[in-house]
Amino acid sequence: MNFALSEDHEFLRDSAAKFVDEQVDLSPLLRPGADVSDAGYDQLWDKIVELGWSAITVPEAYGGLGMDYVDLIMIIGETGRTLAPSPLLGTLSGAWAIEKAGSEAQKSELLPKLAEGLKLALAVADENGAYDNMDSDVTAKPSGDAFKLSGTKSFVVDAASADKIVVSALNEGRKDFFVIDRNAAGVDIEVLQWRDITREVCKLVLNDVEAERLEQSSDDVWPWVRDRMYLVLAAENAAGIRMVLDDAVTYAKERIAFGRPIGAFQAIKHQLANIAGSAEGANAIVQYAAWALSEDDGQGSLAATMAQSYTSEHYKEATHRNIQVFGAIGFTWEMKNHLYYKRARCNAELLGSPASQREQVVRMLEQEAA
Amino acid sequence: MDFNLPGEDDPRRVKVRAWFEKNPNPTYAQLAEQGWTASNWPEPWGVSADAETQFIIDEEIVRAGLELPYTINAIALNQCGQSLLTHGAEEQRQKFLPGALACEDIWCMLFSEPSGGSDLGGLRTTAKRDGDHYIVNGHKIWTSVADEASVGVLVARTDASKPKHMGLSVFLIDMHSPGVTVNPIIDMTGNKNEYNEVFLDNVKIPADALLGREGDGWRIVMEQLQTERVGMTKPGVVWGMGPTARDLMDGLIKTGRISDPLLRDDAAKVYIEGEILRLLTFRNMTNRINGTPAGFEGSAGKMMSSPHGQRMADIAKRSQGASGMIRDPDVLPLPNKKWGMFSNWDYAYWFSPANTLGVGTQEVLLNVVAERVLGLPRDSDPTAKVPFSELSGGLAKAAE
Ligand SMILES: Cc1cc2nc3c(=O)[nH]c(=O)nc-3n(C[C@H](O)[C@H](O)[C@H](O)COP(=O)(O)OP(=O)(O)OC[C@H]3O[C@@H](n4cnc5c(N)ncnc54)[C@H](O)[C@@H]3O)c2cc1C
Numbered sequence: 001m002n003f004a005l006s007e008d009h010e011f012l013r014d015s016a017a018k019f020v021d022e023q024v025d026l027s028p029l030l031r032p033g034a035d036v037s038d039a040g041y042d043q044l045w046d047k048i049v050e051l052g053w054s055a056i057t058v059p060e061a062y063g064g065l066g067m068d069y070v071d072l073i074m075i076i077g078e079t080g081r082t083l084a085p086s087p088l089l090g091t092l093s094g095a096w097a098i099e100k101a102g103s104e105a106q107k108s109e110l111l112p113k114l115a116e117g118l119k120l121a122l123a124v125a126d127e128n129g130a131y132d133n134m135d136s137d138v139t140a141k142p143s144g145d146a147f148k149l150s151g152t153k154s155f156v157v158d159a160a161s162a163d164k165i166v167v168s169a170l171n172e173g174r175k176d177f178f179v180i181d182r183n184a185a186g187v188d189i190e191v192l193q194w195r196d197i198t199r200e201v202c203k204l205v206l207n208d209v210e211a212e213r214l215e216q217s218s219d220d221v222w223p224w225v226r227d228r229m230y231l232v233l234a235a236e237n238a239a240g241i242r243m244v245l246d247d248a249v250t251y252a253k254e255r256i257a258f259g260r261p262i263g264a265f266q267a268i269k270h271q272l273a274n275i276a277g278s279a280e281g282a283n284a285i286v287q288y289a290a291w292a293l294s295e296d297d298g299q300g301s302l303a304a305t306m307a308q309s310y311t312s313e314h315y316k317e318a319t320h321r322n323i324q325v326f327g328a329i330g331f332t333w334e335m336k337n338h339l340y341y342k343r344a345r346c347n348a349e350l351l352g353s354p355a356s357q358r359e360q361v362v363r364m365l366e367q368e369a370a
Numbered sequence: 371m372d373f374n375l376p377g378e379d380d381p382r383r384v385k386v387r388a389w390f391e392k393n394p395n396p397t398y399a400q401l402a403e404q405g406w407t408a409s410n411w412p413e414p415w416g417v418s419a420d421a422e423t424q425f426i427i428d429e430e431i432v433r434a435g436l437e438l439p440y441t442i443n444a445i446a447l448n449q450c451g452q453s454l455l456t457h458g459a460e461e462q463r464q465k466f467l468p469g470a471l472a473c474e475d476i477w478c479m480l481f482s483e484p485s486g487g488s489d490l491g492g493l494r495t496t497a498k499r500d501g502d503h504y505i506v507n508g509h510k511i512w513t514s515v516a517d518e519a520s521v522g523v524l525v526a527r528t529d530a531s532k533p534k535h536m537g538l539s540v541f542l543i544d545m546h547s548p549g550v551t552v553n554p555i556i557d558m559t560g561n562k563n564e565y566n567e568v569f570l571d572n573v574k575i576p577a578d579a580l581l582g583r584e585g586d587g588w589r590i591v592m593e594q595l596q597t598e599r600v601g602m603t604k605p606g607v608v609w610g611m612g613p614t615a616r617d618l619m620d621g622l623i624k625t626g627r628i629s630d631p632l633l634r635d636d637a638a639k640v641y642i643e644g645e646i647l648r649l650l651t652f653r654n655m656t657n658r659i660n661g662t663p664a665g666f667e668g669s670a671g672k673m674m675s676s677p678h679g680q681r682m683a684d685i686a687k688r689s690q691g692a693s694g695m696i697r698d699p700d701v702l703p704l705p706n707k708k709w710g711m712f713s714n715w716d717y718a719y720w721f722s723p724a725n726t727l728g729v730g731t732q733e734v735l736l737n738v739v740a741e742r743v744l745g746l747p748r749d750s751d752p753t754a755k756v757p758f759s760e761l762s763g764g765l766a767k768a769a770e
Contacts, residue, residue: 001422002372003649003656032751070371185698249744264747269740270733275745277674285642291373300604306642360626362619366642369623 003287009074023047024082029197036191036200037093039085042161048086050220055114058095063112068294069228073235073286079238081243083198083339087119089232090158090200094120096225097166101177101214104274106198110164112178120183121162123153123204123299124222131352138169138206140178147171147211148177150186152204155350159202160189162259166202167211168222177221178211185209196346226351227301230308231289234348237311238282244322244340245275251326262325271321278314285310302364308355312348319344373652376426386430398439398473401541404646406431407439407471408447411455415467421655437708439473443514446470446477449594450523453540457582459592466521468541478519478545480510480568481591487512488734490525491535491588492753495570497526499577504528504541506549508571512728516552516566519545524570525591528584530759536586537758541579546580549573562711594667595730605647607679608721609672609729612712613704615644615682621715627689637685643678647671670743673735676725683722684714 002317004096005013048054057072058064072092079088091114092122096109098120110118128135138151149169159165162182168175187208194201247271252263262268289303323330330337348354376383386406395401401407409419409427419427431438440447446753451470454463469475483493495508506526518520522543529537544553549571554563574754581589582590604610617640622628628637656662686701694701694716712718726732740746753761 001375001652001656002659003653004660004662005371061412098500113594122457137575245744249746251465252746261747263740264749266737266749270736272738272744272746273670273673273739277670281643281646282673285646287371288373288649291371309636309638310642310646325705330393346380355635358391358635361642362634362638365630366623 003284005070005074005287006268009070011075012071013074017081019047019051020078020082020084024079024084026083026198026336027341029227029339030334030336034197036085036194036197039089039198041200044086045088045117046083048066049115049117052115052129052222053088054091054093054117055111057092058099058111059112062107063115067288069231070287070294073231076232076235077239081238081239083336083343085159085198085200086162087121087200089229090121090162091119092158093122093157093225093229094162094164094166097177098123098179098214098226100224100320101166101221103215105192106179106212118164119158119162121156121159121165121202122225123156123159123165123167125153125155127152127154129155129349131226132173134173137175138167139167140171140176140211143210145184147178148208149180149206149211149212151206153206154192154203156202156204157350158200159204160191160200165204166214167206169211171213174217174277175219175222176217176305177214179214180206180209180211194346196339196342198343199346200352203347223311225319227304228294229351230295230304230357231286232277233351234289234304234307236288236310237308237315237344237347238279238286239338240315240344241275241282241311242320244318244337245272245279246274247337248275248322248325255327265337268325271325275314275318275321278318282307282311282314302351304362305357305360305364307355308351309361312344315344317346375652376422379507381661382423382425383430386427387433390430390434394434396434396436397696398442399434401439402429402468402471402473402641407443407473408451411452415455415463415471425655431576434709437710439471441710443470443473443476445479445519446475446521447522448599448700449509450477450479451599454542455588455592456593457540459578461578462581463587470521476515476520477521477523478516478521479511479594480513480516480524480543480570481511482510484502484509484511484567488731489751490591493525493527494525495524495536496530497524497528497539497541497575499528502577504575504577504579506570506575508570510566510568510570511555513552513568514565514728516545516568517563519552521545522550523581523594524569525587527758528587532585533755534753534758534761535586535588538591539584540581540587540590541575542581543573543575543579547573547575556561558723559681559717559722559760561717564721564724583739605644605675605716606709606712607672607682607715608712608725609679610675611713612679612709612718613643615678618644618682618686618702618715619688621704622689624703625689626670627702628648630689633685633688636681636688640678640685641680643674644682647675647678650674669730669735669738672729673739676732678734679725680722681717682713683719687719734763758762 014211052065055064060066090209140147167178186209188205190203192201205334253261285307289307292300292303323337405417406427408416414416428688497504497506502524522545524541524543528539550567553567556565605614608614699714699716
């Protein structure tokens with residue numbers, strides 16, 4: 001038993017921290033009316049690819065770095081802390097879908113391109129944000145050797161800037177996974193006015209789009225990928241809680257009211273102490289989930305689901321408290337407080353609400369007990 | 371990083387288990403001979419167990435069907451005994467520790483007074499040196515197990531000319547000394563006299579009952595409270611002891627109550643919190659094993675676990691509805707473990723308001739975390755720098 005990070009982990013985290021601190025600049029987003037197109041995430045992506053992060057968990061056999069999920073969260077913690085805008089989440093999700101649903105040949109063809117900067121997205125949710133819709137989702141029709149996809153997907157992260165998109169579609173009563181080219185005929189992508197302007201989130205309308213079926217598609221693919229996406233969001237959340245806590249603490253030591261720093265008032269102190277508790281708890285559950293998924297230890301799914309539920313609930317609360325501590329200035333567009341508030345809120349809906357994940361947790365425990 | 375807990379075949383575990391097989395139903399004195407009632411203490415008292423070995427030994431004690439020694443003699447083994455290792459004289463160790471470790475001499479903690487518990491530094495009980503002994507006068511209250519205790523860890527004022535935190539000293543007193551009167555106070559559970567008030571009326575105690583030096587009291591007491599709080603981070607329902615949210619969830623599933631939609635989500639929340647507290651406990655252990663300076667643990671852990679326990683006990687009760695309002699120890703099924711007085715949900719629930727009072731109130735802990743962990747400005751205390759004897763009102767008079 002050893003619940004501490006290794007020196008390698010700390011080194012990875014520290015070098016990632018140095019990178020994002022130098023490269024991430026949120027200031028263009030702090031002008032009223034700015035949207036994700038001002039976030040400059042293309043430039044950052046090129047550098048991320050140079051660092052190898054685009055293929056960080058891709059197995060070495062497929063040209064990736066083959067690192068585990070604890071390594072991954074060292075990096076996601078830093079991109080999450082700084083809200084670094086880049087197509088990393090979309091790419092990681094698409095890569096996991098291919099890793100799980102692709103045949104050997106498909107994996108050998110697609111995964112090595114990640115190290116060269118291939119950008120991916122994963123389209124699972126329907127227009128209403130449901131991930132388990134079996135009725136009016138995108139449908140796949142056989143067409144020669146390939147398939148044609150038609151229908152609408154939404155809440156697809158990083159779709160507009162992706163090179164290829166992995167799409168789940170109804171095929172003979174099953175949900176299978178398919179790969180399409182972003183620029184294929186019949187693909188129509190709308191960048192949504194997603195409130196978290198550090199993230200690109202899109203709607204996808206497909207009209208007879210040529211698609212390749214991932215040959216190992218099965219019912220296990222989505223839950224497997226979702227656990228990993230939970231982990232990524234949870235790692236962002238945990239780092240975000242720490243960040244807004246630190247910012248609020250610094251501010252509370254500087255801002256004076258009634259002749260004292262506002263941090264001397266218990267009403268402020270107690271709020272911040274409680275957030276310090278959530279920050280520590282969030283960090284612990286995220287590390288545990290990353291370890292459990294890396295070890296394939298049987299508790300991985302439960303841990304990842306708990307991590308996403310806990311961290312997103314507490315991230316929402318922490319970013320709200322953070323604005324409260326700053327007072328009216330914290331409510332302006334020109335401060336970055338709202339970027340965190342929005343990231344937190346959007347992360348708590350993107351893959352379902354914290355309450356929906358708690359429902360999953362209870363079901364897993366009921367199953368275990370049965 | 372490795373979250374695997376020591377397995378069934380861990381050689382340390384095998385050794386401990388073999389002993390229990392040879393010695394079924396041991397007394398605590400026998401456990402103490404093995405050094406297992408405070409295994410983390412150095413020899414000859416303990417076995418210098420690192421945090422992981424201590425964890426194994428504790429698990430095996432529970433497995434053997436025994437209540438953990440440090441819940442039976444908490445003040446000695448969890449809070450105050452360690453002070454004798456750092457601040458005590460060898461004669462004091464020889465005199466007090468064997469009985470404590472065997473759980474034969476129960477200790478109590480004479481800190482709080484009627485005039486205030488949070489502001490402990492303002493206490494009024496005095497100990498005046500008189501030749502080769504001290505004369506103690508004062509009134510302590512909320513003293514857990516004082517009615518069973520033979521040893522009292524007393525904080526008293528030895529020098530009122532100093533500011534309030536500076537003139538304090540710690541003594542180990544014989545609770546059966548003439549002048550010590552213990553009156554049980556029935557707490558709101560009505561089950562048991564959880565605590566007592568203790569009158570100290572010209573109690574004569576030998577000078578060598580002083581722990582450390584005169585004036586060291588505040589420092590020693592703070593160390594003791596910190597040790598106590600670290601133990602309380604555990605995910606048990608009351609102060610880290612008793613059933614956990616795992617046991618709660620188990621019970622809710624077994625009884626089918628989990629399908630109540632008005633309970634289900636809250637139960638899940640508490641379950642997740644419990645898992646996180648478990649992880650924080652293990653992180654504390656790792657830090658101790660690795661010698662990493664304690665950071666967040668202690669006050670912060672208690673700050674999180676106390677309200678968690680209250681929420682947990684509340685859900686156990688809610689699962690019963692109105693029937694739960696009848697005195698009934700069998701609210702939800704529990705595994706057959708010995709947790710001492712918190713071995714049933716009914717008692718744990720009615721006891722739970724104390725979670726956020728004892729060992730530092732929630733408000734005081736939030737202050738401590740904000741000030742010590744986050745570095746926010748200290749609360750002001752206009753009485754902190756003034757010689758105690760110059761403070762107005764009854765305080766000064768009492769100290770004279
Ligand atoms: C079950 C139980 C067992 C106990 N066992 C022992 C024992 O064995 N030995 C012993 O010595 N004591 C014991 N105590 C006493 C305990 O330590 C005190 O109750 C505690 O320190 C609070 O002191 P008080 O009750 O005098 O409340 P007060 O200090 O009078 O506090 C009253 C209220 O004011 C708040 N308050 C006080 N100061 C501040 C501040 N600076 N900022 C914000 N709010 C503040 C408190 O949080 C509380 O809500 C026990 C208590 C309980 C409930």
